Amino acid sequence: MAGKRVLIVTTSHDRMGATGHPTGVWLEELAVPYYALLDGGVEVVLASVRGGKVPFDPRSLPAEAGKGSGEEPASGQEVPPAVRRFLADERAMTAAAGTPAIDTIDGAGFDAVFLPGGHGTMWDLPESEALARLVGSLFDQGRIVAAVCHGPAGLVSARRRDGRPIVEGRRVNGFTNSEEQAVGLAAVVPFLLEDRLKALGGRFERGPDWQPYAVRDGNLITGQNPQSSALVAQHVLTAVASGPLPGGG
Numbered sequence: 673m674a675g676k677r678v679l680i681v682t683t684s685h686d687r688m689g690a691t692g693h694p695t696g697v698w699l700e701e702l703a704v705p706y707y708a709l710l711d712g713g714v715e716v717v718l719a720s721v722r723g724g725k726v727p728f729d730p731r732s733l734p735a736e737a738g739k740g741s742g743e744e745p746a747s748g749q750e751v752p753p754a755v756r757r758f759l760a761d762e763r764a765m766t767a768a769a770g771t772p773a774i775d776t777i778d779g780a781g782f783d784a785v786f787l788p789g790g791h792g793t794m795w796d797l798p799e800s801e802a803l804a805r806l807v808g809s810l811f812d813q814g815r816i817v818a819a820v821c822h823g824p825a826g827l828v829s830a831r832r833r834d835g836r837p838i839v840e841g842r843r844v845n846g847f848t849n850s851e852e853q854a855v856g857l858a859a860v861v862p863f864l865l866e867d868r869l870k871a872l873g874g875r876f877e878r879g880p881d882w883q884p885y886a887v888r889d890g891n892l893i894t895g896q897n898p899q900s901s902a903l904v905a906q907h908v909l910t911a912v913a914s915g916p917l918p919g920g921g
Contacts (some may be wrong), residue, residue, distance in 0.1 A: 676912050678816075679782045680706065681774055683792035683804060687726035689860050696727030700751075700898045701788035701820050702768075703758035708905035717782070721796045721803065723773030729790050732898075734759070741795075751788045764838060765797035779810050783912045788897070789821030789847065794861045797826035804829040811838045811891065814917035820886075820895035820904045821847045827894075829869050832846065840873030843889035845896050850917035851881050891917050 679794050682697045709716050720726050734751045767885035779785065785807060787797065797803060807830035811817050817838065819827060830838045849866045852858045870876050879896055881887030886895040886903035893911065895904035 673909075673913055676713070677715045677717065677782050678709050678784045678786055678908065678912065679717050679719060679777065679779065680786045680788065681806075682718070682726045682771070682788055682798075683790055683796055684720045684722035684724070685792035685794075686793055689795070689856070689862070691860060692818055694727070694730055695791040696729045697732075697788055697792060698790035698821065698895060698898055699728050699732040699758065700757050701790065701823065701901045702718060703754040703764075704752060704901035705786055705788065705820070705905035705908065706764065707712075707754050707757060708902065708909065710859040711784075712909045714783075714909070717777075718771050718778050719769045719774050720723040720771040721774055721800050723771055723776070726768040726771055727792060728768075732790070738915065743779075756840070768804045770824070773802075774800060774806065777802075777806065782810065782815065783916075784816035784818060784908055785810050786908060787823035787826040788901075789823040789825075791857065791861065793822045793825045794795035794863070794865070797823075798828050798862075800826070800829075804831065808832060808838060812920045814891055814920045816891050816893065816908055816911045818893035818908050818911075819846070820901050821864060821897050824869060825865055828872060837872040837874075837891065839869055842853055842874060842892050843877055844869050844874035844892065845885060845887040845894040845900075847868050847897060848878050850880065851897060 687698050688695045691695045812833050846865045888907045893907045
């Protein structure tokens with residue numbers, strides 16, 4: 673897939689509201705799509721909201737990598753091979769240690785933008801005017817806009833050229849209210865993502881909690897939870913291969 677480029681934009685936020693607990697990007701949601709795209713022949717550029725080092729949520733790391741984080745690493749979950757691959761990949765880790773800030777990025781050269789989740793996204797992605805402009809511009813050009821889990825928090829401020837939310841009238845998905853309640857953070861996050869997407873006119877669809885589920889509606893691709901990362905990545909690869917949608921998003 674020569675010449676195709678995807679911009680991955682992560683959170684820069686590393687604290688869970690007033691709790692002080694560490695957070696950041698959920699590494700599975702970055703690593704799985706990162707390698708799916710690279711292995712599919714796509715050039716990947718990694719950026720973040722503020723630039724600099726990408727914070728990894730310590731609960732998404734293997735136990736041996738998360739020691740000293742102050743939280744129980746990996747939360748007893750099975751760590752996907754892509755996470756271990758990313759942590760052992762000098763090129764990937766160098767990119768994650770020194771990302772450009774989103775307000776320095778020109779979106780014109782990208783075929784898609786992808787927003788991985790992690791609870792950090794809930795604080796800084798909706799507040800980033802630069803991200804909202806970039807996402808809205810790519811959407812209007814018919815280029816691919818994709819996000820997984822809490823990543824759709826980066827869609828809530830994005831607008832079409834006519835001022836309407838990009839999610840309005842679109843089938844959309846993201847971390848559900850019931851999943852947020854299950855992890856005990858419904859009262860900690862600044863808003864519930866499912867509720868906000870619905871309030872913006874999104875036609876929210878969902879699968880069972882903690883099961884892979886992804887939705888594609890034109891050039892908008894969204895996935896529900898960490899387990900949906902591979903599905904979203906496959907949708908992105910298929911969509912990028914087809915090129916921009918005629919007439920914009």
